[in-house]
Amino acid sequence: MMSKEVFVSGNTAVATGVSLVEPGVIAAYPITPQSPAVEKISEFIADGEMKSEYIEVESEYSAMSACIGAEAVGARAFTATSSQGLALMHEMLHFASGQRLPIVMAVANRTLAPPWGILNDERDTIAQRDTGWLQFYVESAQEALDTIVQAYRLSEQEDILTPTMVCYDGYIISHAYEKVVVPDKDEVQSFIPEYEPDEILNVEDPKTLGYAPSGYNTEYRVKQQLGTETAKGAIGDITEDYADQFGRDYVGMVEEYGPENPDVTLVTLGSVTGTVRDVVDKLNDQGREVGLVKLRTLRPFPYEQLADILKGTGAVGVLEKDISFGYEGAVFSEVRSALQGTNNVPSMNFIAGLGGRDITMENIENVYEKLFTMAETGESEGRIEFVGYRFSDGKGII
């Protein structure tokens, strides 16, 4: 078999990525906009294209619990969810990472209720940032497929053993159709080594999971932290190997786009990156030196690379689809902390796309205009701007 080109939705691309890996156990519960992904996986199994045990669990909480059980006995597991479903899993997300079980989960990002909505923002996964999972934010259906394959190799690496979330924006990626290259299954299988974990529940060598020797919680957590730190280097190596073997290069944790040493730089993540690329091209064609930094991972957080990339630019904006109420966008806080110690580059947070609000090219051009002003004056006129705020009370900038 060879790789082939198909024209599919992001959800189908996710399902296809999973079918190439063929985990032993899939446990999932439907939720818009993830549903077509798990329906497709069910179809693959029904048609015999994929040999996995599929558990049609009665909730996301049980989906994650079942993945934990499967990985605890040494089987690969996969699940997918969105929004409310992810929130319901919260307790078990900690369990999966704490027990060092390399589960891979796809999340079709969707807003959290209320107000009820099925459209996209990234508040759901960003709220799970501290659960100990690695988090990738992808830009396309192709990247979703490729990242799922990479995620198994990454998570299962002996010195990492940490679960991974592959976050793909609901509707914008999940339901949009794209040309996607499906790699050859045997090649994918050769890319991810056999899963043979040491610490599993079996009858030959009894052990208890779920506890650490009493008084050693800190040491346990240090190991967890080291695992996620190790992932930094591994992501670089794995994306490089992937590029060599499959021809698609996602660079690593961060990708720079636009001219070298741009006058101003916008940091963003997820599907909106595509729109920002177009704006960058347009403005650069007009002779304005603007740059883009795509954050591919939020955990591990590539602060060294970001500091290095951003230190020479005139102003930094962070465009994100979430807010940590009482402070600011969570990604903005992270980027600003990465900027500590570099020169005092002015920065501003642009919160956009909440509940599925469109982010237009014009919105992004305005953001860049603002960054130019900040670069000139050396300061910003506010910390947070809610892009496209509809009321005229002036409260959209805080």
Next chain:
Amino acid sequence: MKIDEVTETDYMDSGAACPGCAGELALRLVLKELGEKTVLTTTPSCVGATCSVNISRINTAFPATAATSVGMSAGLKALGKTDVTVMAIAGDGGTADIGLQGLSGAAERGDDILYVCYDNEAYMNTGIQRSSATPPGTWTTTTPVGKERPKGKERPRKDMLKVMMAHDLPYAATASVSYPTDFLDKVKEAKDRTGTRYIHVYAPCPTGWKFPPERSIEIGKKAVTSGACILAEWDEGKFSLTGQSKRLAEDGKELTPMKEYLGPQGRFKHLDDEAIKEIAQTARENLEEYRKLAQAYS
């Protein structure tokens, strides 16, 4: 099974349960019957927190007992390991309350697990709070006895055997640690089936029920002979009473006076004769209902 047929081999390593804890005994007995080809799920509860076993085990999160076990079962199947029993043990709170959804889901799908609920009629591990399995008339720390609420807990308890029977599973039973051979016969039946199997074992708790630890087995017996707890079995659609409960309901054996069961327990010390009579009456009615059920599903 006869009591001298129970193996000497013990899969419990050590334990930190209170003296006289019947929950610990329940797990000890089940493991003797299941043997070493078992992987175990435990969860927050007295047994999960105090027992140490020398078979493979995961202590999962409180609501996750059934679903974690289901994942283990599917994982073992995916790996071609088909000769291992996946067993879960949880308390009445972990089963009838916070874990009910996951257990119901497993039973409806027919996932291949053996689930044991040891019932000490309250949340003991967190300090004797009521659960939905706490019987009416019980003092707990969240159903304290007061002027406005002289009985303690008021509502009847959730009947988990009936809940599980409604899932039409291959095997479900109630048992008591005080009748170990009846209990282990049921474990043996359950072990050899595929699908979700459920055993609900009554397990007196000296600390939470407030009686001296050396009386656990005796109190457990009185729970059955007074009719407060009923031993029964659901086997592929057939329902029957077993052991002492069968003798009481079908052979006309006299019930032990309810006062003999409730009297030694501090958690019932606020009850007057009238209240005890009421409890005895409910017990007789429940037993009669079970007898009729056994007739209907014979």
